[in-house]
Amino acid sequence: MDTLVIRTMTRAEVDFAVDMAAHEGWNPGLYDAECFHAADPDGFFIALVDDAPVGCVSAVQYGGVFGFLGFYVLLPAHRGKGYGLQLCTVAIDRLKRLQVPIIAADGVLAMLPKYEAYGFTRAYGNIRHEGPAGGTAPGDPRLRPLREVDPQALLALDAAHFGAWREAFLRCWTNPAHGEGLAWVEDGRLTGYGVVRPCVRGWKIGPLFAPHPEAAEALYLGLRALACGGPVYLDTPVPNAAALALAARHGMRPVFETARIHLGPPQILPLERIYGVTSFELG
Template identity: 25%
Template sequence: MDAEIYIRQMLPEDLDLALVLKKTEGWNQTREDWQFFLRQQPSLCLVAVVEDKPVGTVTAVAYQSRLAWIGMMLVDRKFRRKGISKMLMREILHRLEGFSTIKLDATPEGRFVYQQLGFKKEYSLWRFIRKENPSRREPDRDAGISPVSVADLPKLEKLDTMVFGAGRDNVLRYLLAAFPAGAFMLEEGGEIKGFLFSRKGSDYTQLGPLVAKDETVARRLISQALAQLNEHALVLDVAASRQELMSWLVNRGFEQRRELVRMYLQDNRYSGIPEKYYLIAGPEFG
């Protein structure tokens, strides 16, 4: 007879096991990322437990009262095909009642589970990686692009809210505090043309979110990051519709990897301005 499976709120002492699960899957999150979720909404960080041992996780973060974002869906491989993913999802969705829009970025393996729960595809993303190569020559740094300071955040947060679809000041402030050397902005004539934040992961530095007026600005910001972070292994997630940008990335040493599918439940009321959203913050952040 199978052991009983139950769902409970995640505790700080569960993080060691959570990190083992994400490492097994080759995911890029750090302990600090998990702690961010626990600080934001502890009741939206869950574990599935079998015989007093956590064997699965899921998190969610609320952006204002508009949009909830689900991430970190992980199940120990030894306990798969027992309905644990669905149990975790049903409980997190129950706790997210009241949100008109709920979103996530699904792996191909997870997409089927989410479709059964009513999630619909918004668009596809492709992951690109570039291994560290300190000898690689990058263009000179762009004199028009400046580092982001705390004083700049209110202007960037206003733009990000319009483009992303909901305010996530908590994420931008977390990213800037954790890795200020990876945050850049372009301001001309008193107008913010675009910005890029970055995050140090366990294996790669993630580029994103990147919000820009157009692709020329987006490329300038990415080029600045490449010049600044040349010694880092890099990863980014870009919408599949941006074929020219993807070709440009390949020419700069990036390799195309796995697909992600951005999905939503119920009403996609807060879709933002996708044409100005070039790189996402990561599957766990949106």
């Protein structure tokens, strides 16, 4: 009889989770594992049967105020055996033990009935858009390299959009290997930023936080211009009509959808300023 063991991942095993996401077609970044693990080293779980990895899930907590589930996937040969329920239970129990008041996830639509059975409710949808990379960055002086901005100002801006502080994660994410970040500085204040990074296929922009459509347009064009070959992807919250309009205006097409779901109270986020989600895996 198969024996299932679920335990915390090592850093090297987070690569397995990213590989699982890639095989599911979720198109993770090539160097995401390092930043993901930095966010919460105790928040990644691997399922093993007879010492062989068969599945994974993450339950990352941010400062005790927000928890996010991701990487919930099993190898096809091990589905339908109850392993998924055990994985999800371990993840949720971890966040409940930490007394995290808000638990969320970006669930693929096919899995929503399972999430609803666990008690999750749907808040809104997200659409992944695909479009051409390259082009010319705007010559707007308000658009600046992200490395030039004050780190504390960046942390505060990010927390206002994400709903929690994530210092260890941002330290890694905003200095991506082979990627780049741009800032929007208006009247001497940092009010928006974005990051572009290489993925299994093409490049992904995320996050893209902007105070208004003009800033979002400049950040998007600047980041797109930094993408070298392949398509570029942007994950947009459906309630942000300006984000959907930006994607359509630049010839992007919808290729994938998720739903932001919550266990317990929903997050109150400034969706009108969120043009691109950071990551479907970690929020």
